Amino acid sequence: MDEQPRLMHSHGVGMAGHPGLSQHMQDGTGGTDGEGRKQDIGDILQQIMTITDQSLDEAQARKHALNCHRMKPALFNVLCEIKEKTVLSIRGAQEEEPPDAQLMRLDNMLLAEGVSGPEKGGGSAAAAAAAAAAGGAGSDNSAEHSDYRAKLSQIRQIYHTELEKYEQACNEFTTHVMNLLREQSRTRPISPKEIERMVSIIHRKFSSIQMQLKQSTCEAVMILRSRFLDARRKRRNFNKQATEILNEYFYSHLSNPYPSEEAKEELAKKCSITVSQVSNWFGNKRIRYKKNIGKFQEEANMYAAKTAVNAANASAHGSQANSPSTPNSAGGYPSPCYQSDRRIQ
DNA sequence: GCGTATGATTTGTA
DNA sequence: TACAAATCATACGC
Numbered sequence: 071m072d073e074q075p076r077l078m079h080s081h082g083v084g085m086a087g088h089p090g091l092s093q094h095m096q097d098g099t100g101g102t103d104g105e106g107r108k109q110d111i112g113d114i115l116q117q118i119m120t121i122t123d124q125s126l127d128e129a130q131a132r133k134h135a136l137n138c139h140r141m142k143p144a145l146f147n148v149l150c151e152i153k154e155k156t157v158l159s160i161r162g163a164q165e166e167e168p169p170d171a172q173l174m175r176l177d178n179m180l181l182a183e184g185v186s187g188p189e190k191g192g193g194s195a196a197a198a199a200a201a202a203a204a205g206g207a208g209s210d211n212s213a214e215h216s217d218y219r220a221k222l223s224q225i226r227q228i229y230h231t232e233l234e235k236y237e238q239a240c241n242e243f244t245t246h247v248m249n250l251l252r253e254q255s256r257t258r259p260i261s262p263k264e265i266e267r268m269v270s271i272i273h274r275k276f277s278s279i280q281m282q283l284k285q286s287t288c289e290a291v292m293i294l295r296s297r298f299l300d301a302r303r304k305r306r307n308f309n310k311q312a313t314e315i316l317n318e319y320f321y322s323h324l325s326n327p328y329p330s331e332e333a334k335e336e337l338a339k340k341c342s343i344t345v346s347q348v349s350n351w352f353g354n355k356r357i358r359y360k361k362n363i364g365k366f367q368e369e370a371n372m373y374a375a376k377t378a379v380n381a382a383n384a385s386a387h388g389s390q391a392n393s394p395s396t397p398n399s400a401g402g403y404p405s406p407c408y409q410s411d412r413r414i415q
Numbered sequence: 416g417c418g419t420a421t422g423a424t425t426t427g428t429a
Numbered sequence: 430t431a432c433a434a435a436t437c438a439t440a441c442g443c
Contacts, residue, residue, distance in 0.1 A: 305422045307437045313421095328432090349431085350423060357434065358421090 099140035114141055133257060173277075176284040176295070183291045185226045222291070229287045235284065244269050292364040312341035316351050320359075321373035327356055 116137060136142060180186040184405050251265045308316070319337060320327050329337060334348045341348070359366050 272436095307421065307440060347422080351421090353432070353434095354422070356432090 108139055111145070114139060116143060137257065146259055148266075150261040153259055154263065158291050170281070173281055173284070176281065176288055179288050179291075180229070181282060183288075184222065185287055185291060186230055225287060225290050229283065231381050232283050233280065233328060236276060236280050241272065243276075247272060308341065308343060308347075312343060315340050316348070316355070317369070317373055318377060320352065320355050322377045324370065326361075327352060 111360045114136065117132060121132055124132060177186065245266060248265055251260050251268060254260055255265070282376060319329065319333070323329070329348070329352060331345075334352075338345045338348045343351075
């Protein structure tokens, strides 16, 4: 097999200035008489050139005759080498590409989201991260988590099915082309190297399709994620009991409605919400109360009365009031109305 | 459908 | 960093 390149690169000038054929002719494969051999080759080339002018049957017969011609292997090798040195070498140089950075990014993202690579609970970690980013309480998001997981799992499944299809199609097409080229290499100057190159071209084409698949999968994950985050933003009213507890605290500490961290934690626990939700609630309440004290007057009076009753009951039973203690608390029963010396002004 | 209530977010400030 | 204020977006009652 290694015989041919050595023969082709040996010295001497052959047909069309190519050394390989000349050597073939001199080493016994091409006959003994130089002029005769040239004539031989000229005839072969002439036959090849005119083969398309003939009828199909004639052409087939001519093709067979040429295939069996004693000069055929040498001519074939020369043509292969010429082809290799011209078109293919240029194309080969052009097609050398560095590893695609975008593809790497897509791969990394798909891996991180749990779409590619080993399944890691359908991306529950990503869902949890998304939930954490949204600052959610976590108590009511289990349904949304499972929804997110289900949808991510769907994306994963589609991705893998499509990927499998592409790989199968790529393998089938590659095999087909390889067989075709091998078959054609009996009559056309197609070297194994060229077949190899063609295979790599096919792989490149298929990997660009694969990249499109990866890109659209990434987009789907992004959309799912943003929808999940949007869902986390959906407002849910606190239950009545939680609102009662928060209002009770607010109006019983009206002189200084700023619960300490400990009080916030206690309130959060009692209301089954997060500390930040307690902070949000107090922030909203303070500003809205301040903006419209008149509107809240009735509510304030009601809670003041309620707190008074609670306190009376507590003192009657020798126990303490129910509202969480706070270092900021002014103590006692504050007036239901804001005064000028209070912090909210 | 509309107005209001309300939880969450954003932005500016001390 | 906590808070005020403004704003957004949705829930809710009519």
